[in-house]
Structures are given as structure tokens and as C-alpha cells.
Amino acid sequence: MHADAQNAFGVYVHWPFCLSKCPYCDFNSHVRHTAIDEERFARAFAREIATTAARVPGRTVTSIFLGGGTPSLMKPQTVGAILDAIGEHWNVAGNVEVSLEANPTSVEATRFAGYRAAGVNRVSLGVQALDDASLKALGRLHSAREALDAVAIARGAFDRYSFDLIYARPDQSAAAWTQELNLAISEAAEHLSLYQLTIEEGTPFFGLHRAGKLKTPDEDLARALYDVTQDVCATHGLPAYEISNHARPGAECRHNLVYWRGQEYAGIGPGAHGRLDIGGIRHATATDKRPEAWLLRVEEDGHGLASDDLLDSEQRADEFLLMGLRLAEGIDPKRYAALAGRPLDPHRIAALKDDGAIVMDDNGRLRVTQDGFPLLDAVVADLAA
Ligand SMILES: C[S@@+](CC[C@H](N)C(=O)[O-])C[C@H]1O[C@@H](n2cnc3c(N)ncnc32)[C@H](O)[C@@H]1O
Numbered sequence: 001m002h003a004d005a006q007n008a009f010g011v012y013v014h015w016p017f018c019l020s021k022c023p024y025c026d027f028n029s030h031v032r033h034t035a036i037d038e039e040r041f042a043r044a045f046a047r048e049i050a051t052t053a054a055r056v057p058g059r060t061v062t063s064i065f066l067g068g069g070t071p072s073l074m075k076p077q078t079v080g081a082i083l084d085a086i087g088e089h090w091n092v093a094g095n096v097e098v099s100l101e102a103n104p105t106s107v108e109a110t111r112f113a114g115y116r117a118a119g120v121n122r123v124s125l126g127v128q129a130l131d132d133a134s135l136k137a138l139g140r141l142h143s144a145r146e147a148l149d150a151v152a153i154a155r156g157a158f159d160r161y162s163f164d165l166i167y168a169r170p171d172q173s174a175a176a177w178t179q180e181l182n183l184a185i186s187e188a189a190e191h192l193s194l195y196q197l198t199i200e201e202g203t204p205f206f207g208l209h210r211a212g213k214l215k216t217p218d219e220d221l222a223r224a225l226y227d228v229t230q231d232v233c234a235t236h237g238l239p240a241y242e243i244s245n246h247a248r249p250g251a252e253c254r255h256n257l258v259y260w261r262g263q264e265y266a267g268i269g270p271g272a273h274g275r276l277d278i279g280g281i282r283h284a285t286a287t288d289k290r291p292e293a294w295l296l297r298v299e300e301d302g303h304g305l306a307s308d309d310l311l312d313s314e315q316r317a318d319e320f321l322l323m324g325l326r327l328a329e330g331i332d333p334k335r336y337a338a339l340a341g342r343p344l345d346p347h348r349i350a351a352l353k354d355d356g357a358i359v360m361d362d363n364g365r366l367r368v369t370q371d372g373f374p375l376l377d378a379v380v381a382d383l384a385a
């Protein structure tokens with residue numbers, strides 16, 4: 001049986017606060033200049049977990065991801081209270097993966113030891129760049145040295161750690177990125193997330209880009225940077241298992257695989273998304289993004305849901321395609337057909353194969369090729385049309 005047929009159930013918990021807002025980021029993150037009442041938030045998280053578990057009881061949690069925002073601003077006791085609540089309302093697999101996102105600015109050894117004692121067994125650090133000028137341009141509060149020190153602390157505290165870098169940054173050459181990537185790989189154990197800088201609408205970078213004050217690589221350079229990323233990582237035993245994620249085989253982030261394989265997950269906390277199967281129907285849930293409004297809603301209603309949409313078979317199949325084709329393992333077209341009630345169009349498959357954008361492998365799985373990945377959105381749009 002292929003791994004994506006196995007039962008998996010993830011719990012995503014969103015901590016929505018950061019020390020400062022990075023100018024490229026459009027995640028649900030907020031800066032507060034007064035102390036955050038973590039105990040009150042922890043009670044609200046526990047309450048929303050209880051309410052969600054009542055909707056999807058009896059699940060065995062295989063992964064938990066504490067994401068943000070900056071979850072490493074939480075006290076270890078807050079993390080412990082959240083993990084205890086999950087254990088109280090669902091079964092938890094013996095080998096559960098529990099990841100926490102950390103910002104190098106808020107990493108210290110004692111705090112990491114506290115997270116480990118609370119049950120976290122994997123950390124993901126937002127390093128973003130390994131040179132100080134780029135970090136400054138990205139509005140980060142840490143230096144490259146501090147980032148590497150945080151990686152060393154992570155290595156000392158956890159068997160499993162990963163870090164994120166952003167590439168295709170303004171003025172980045174392929175030679176400089178190759179050097180930076182080699183340094184990153186020498187510090188990475190098993191997993192790296194390598195994201196191309198996206199200019200998100202509504203961010204300060206968007207305004208600067210539109211005004212011509214921030215230049216991102218042109219198409220050719222972006223492609224060269226992408227190719228360098230694939231080649232250098234694969235050479236060092238960290239092939240891409242997803243368009244932006246690289247791991248030694250077996251060290252993939254199990255939680256993120258839940259999303260990409262179209263499996264079930266609960267979304268807890270402000271602005272968290274979930275996919276729940278209730279009575280054979282998939283629900284797409286989203287909570288209120290505003291931290292304090294979410295808190296009040298949970299205290300009043302037991303949950304902070306802002307929307308709970310039922311996905312029809314077409315929507316479910318499209319989502320399966322969109323997420324699954326990001327993975328190097330691709331998708332099982334039979335599962336698509338079962339979800340959509342019709343197979344993918346064989347003419348479109350043939351045309352994309354002729355273009356070298358997709359392949360059908362020996363196990364009958366449909367996969368996007370390395371040439372196809374930079375055009376992924378177009379490939380998906382073509383197949384789903
Ligand atoms: C939600 S952030 C959480 C990490 C943590 N708050 C930090 O910044 O260290 C997750 C990751 O998304 C990536 N990211 C955020 N905005 C991005 C953008 N506009 N383009 C590319 N990557 C981005 C960064 O690599 C970041 O580490």
C-alpha cells in the first residue's frame with residue numbers, strides 16, 4: 001500500500017504573534033506591544049480542541065504542527081497545555097511527530113529543553129538567509145551568526161530539525177546562492193525548506209516592487225536559481241519531495257505530507273484552516289483571523305470558526321490535484337477519478353506529457369517533472385480544466 005493510503009490525522013495549531021512584522025510576510029501574524037495573556041489563550045486552545053474533537057471523535061493524531069506567527073514566543077508551559085489538551089480529546093500515535101516553528105530571535109537552549117520536555121520532537125527554524133545584508137533587507141531581527149547559533153541549539157535539543165531559507169531575493173546571483181546553499185546543507189541534518197521569494201499583495205514588499213524599488217530575479221535567473229537548488233540539494237542527498245521542501249528519504253515532514261496528500265487535519269487557533277471528514281463529507285474550516293476576536297468567540301461559543309464549507313466532489317478533486325502535484329511522488333489518478341466521479345482528461349495528460357511537464361511512472365502515478373515544476377500552476381490549471 002502506498003503511504004498516502006494510510007490513515008493520518010494532523011492537528012495544526014496557530015500562534016499568531018510575532019516580535020515584528022517582516023515586510024514580505026502575509027501570514028496571519030500580529031505584533032502586540034502589551035503582554036499576551038498566554039494562560040487565557042491556552043485555555044481557549046484547549047476549548048477549541050475539545051469542540052473540534054467532538055466533531056471528529058476517535059481519530060488517532062499522527063502529527064501536530066505548532067505554526068505561526070512565532071510559536072517560539074510561547075512559554076513551554078503553554079505548549080505543554082496545548083499538547084495535553086490534544087492528548088485528552090484524541091488518541092495520539094506512539095510515534096506522533098510534534099513540530100514547532102521557531103524564529104532565531106527567540107531561541108535559547110533552556111526554552112528548547114522546555115519544549116522537548118513538553119512533547120515537541122521536531123523544530124523548524126526561520127533562518128531565511130545566511131548573509132547579514134540579505135537578512136537586513138528582509139527586515140529580520142537576527143544576524144546570520146545568530147541564526148547558525150540557533151541551528152546549533154536546535155541540533156543539541158532535537159534529533160529532528162529543519163530550517164527555512166528564502167531565495168530568488170533581490171540582487172541574488174546563482175553563484176552566491178550556490179555558496180549559501182552549500183553552507184546551509186553543511187548545517188542541515190535531514191530537512192530544508194527552500195522558498196522562492198513571493199511578492200505578496202498588501203505587504204510592504206509589494207508596494208516597493210510595484211514602485212520599481214525592489215527588483216526580483218527575471219524569469220531566466222529565477223529558473224537558474226531553481227535549478228541550482230534542485231541540483232545542489234539532490235547531490236547532497238536532500239532531494240525535493242515537494243516543490244519547496246527537501247529531505248533525506250524518510251525524514252520528510254509528516255505533517256505537511258498530510259496537507260499535500262489530501263488527508264484530514266484539524267485547524268486550531270486564530271486563522272487556522274482545517275479539513276475534516278464528517279459523515280463522509282469533507283468540511284473546509286477556517287477560524288477568525290483576529291487573535292482577540294477569536295479568543296472571545298471561543299470563550300463564548302467553544303470555537304472560533306468563521307467558516308465551515310462543505311466541499312463537493314469537484315472541489316475536493318481539484319484540491320487533491322492542486323496539493324498532490326506539488327509532491328515528487330505525484331498523485332494516483334485513480335484516486336482523482338474516485339473523488340471527481342470522472343477520470344482526468346487523457347488528451348490533456350498526453351499533451352502535457354509531450355511537453356515534458358508530467359510523466360506517468362511505472363506505478364501508474366502522475367508526477368510533475370523538474371521542467372514542469374516551475375510551471376506547476378499552469379500544469380494544474382490545464383489538468384483541472
Ligand atoms: C509563517 S513563517 C514562520 C516562521 C517564523 N515566524 C520565522 O519567520 O522565522 C514560515 C516560513 O514561510 C516563509 N515565507 C514567509 N513569507 C514568504 C514569502 N513572501 N516568500 C517566500 N517565503 C516566505 C519563510 O521562509 C518562513 O520561515
Ligand code: SF4
Pocket residue numbers: 017018019020021022025026027029068069070103126
Ligand atoms: S516571517 Fe515569521 S516572524 Fe516574520 S512576520 Fe511572518 S510569521 Fe512573523
